[in-house]
Amino acid sequence: MMNYSNTILESNLRVNPAGIKDKVHVFAPATVANMICGFDILGFAVDYPGDEVIMYRVENPGVRIRSIVGDEGRLPLDADKNTVSACVKMLLIDLGMEKEIGVEIELIKHMPIGSGLGSSSASTVAGLFAINELLGRPLTKAELMPYCVEGERLACGHGHADNVAPALMGGITLIRGHEPLDIIKLPVPEELYAGIVFPKVDVPTRDARKLIKEKVLLKDAVTQWGNIAGLMAGLYEADYSLISRSMKDVLIEPTRAILIPEFYEMRRIAEEVGVLSFGISGSGPSVVAISRGKEGAEQVVERIQEHLTNCDIESFKYVSAVNLNGPRVV
The missing domain is CATH 3.30.70.890 (GHMP kinase, C-terminal domain)
Incomplete structure (x- = not known):
């Protein structure tokens, strides 16, 4: 993963122990990547379907998966191999909180894997958004984005943002570049x-x-x-x-x-x-x-x-x- 240490260092100062929650339930939307003519650079989010993550704070430090529903047994329960838990763990390590915070994850899949609707990105975005909520929102969406892209790299071998950008930011997004990551929200005609x-x-x-x-x-x-x-x-x-x-x-x-x-x-x-x-x-x-x-x-x-x-x-x-x-x- 690219080095985002300066961003995370600044964000770490905003972690407020009093703001940490015990449980959070998050929905993240499916996406239509490419928007037909914009291969790997355009995408938009839809209201449904999407994936859900229920995240619990527990006493024992570390990241664990309690259960996965709706995947027909295809996704790993090993926290180091599942993209949702792996990205959450990565974020906690960068925040210096991996030995202080314990979380357990329930992942609820509402769309098939390999559907072309950003199944892996919806799960990853839901997990990262959930841990950020659980910690009292120390990071902005822009600061969460590199971890979402890393989730895509883990899921399919290519760290593109055409699914995770609209899933996290909402609306229609343009990925102008990846190094550095440059994401632009575009207007959405209301009809x-x-x-x-x-x-x-x-x-x-x-x-x-x-x-x-x-x-x-x-x-x-x-x-x-x-x-x-x-x-x-x-x-x-x-x-x-x-x-x-x-x-x-x-x-x-x-x-x-x-x-x-x-x-x-x-x-x-x-x-x-x-x-x-x-x-x-x-x-x-x-x-x-x-x-x-x-x-x-x-x-x-x-x-x-x-x-x-x-x-x-x-x-x-x-x-x-x-x-x-x-x-x-x-």
């Missing part, structure tokens, strides 16, 4: 809605990343730059027509779509309904339809789910406005 469908097929993030080409044609790169810039302008101006024209991916989607059954038929349905844009959420297999207003998003997910059912593919659907606040205490 922007997401209709998400998760086809129950397995597309691991690591495998999806392996398919991405290391080199692209200059003309495709220029097209993508124009789309990203157009999306930025559209968000600032609340120009839904510009947002629609800009949310197109010519670099990543053509490759990743191969892994998602019925992708192009789902796109055809979305275009028929008339949403602003349609594409892959994160590394997939979840897909997202961006609409102006809730009604279009609801229509798309209903029709796509019906189509998938006819193809004998089980799926889950979600409709949400952009979550503006990120994690919250339940």
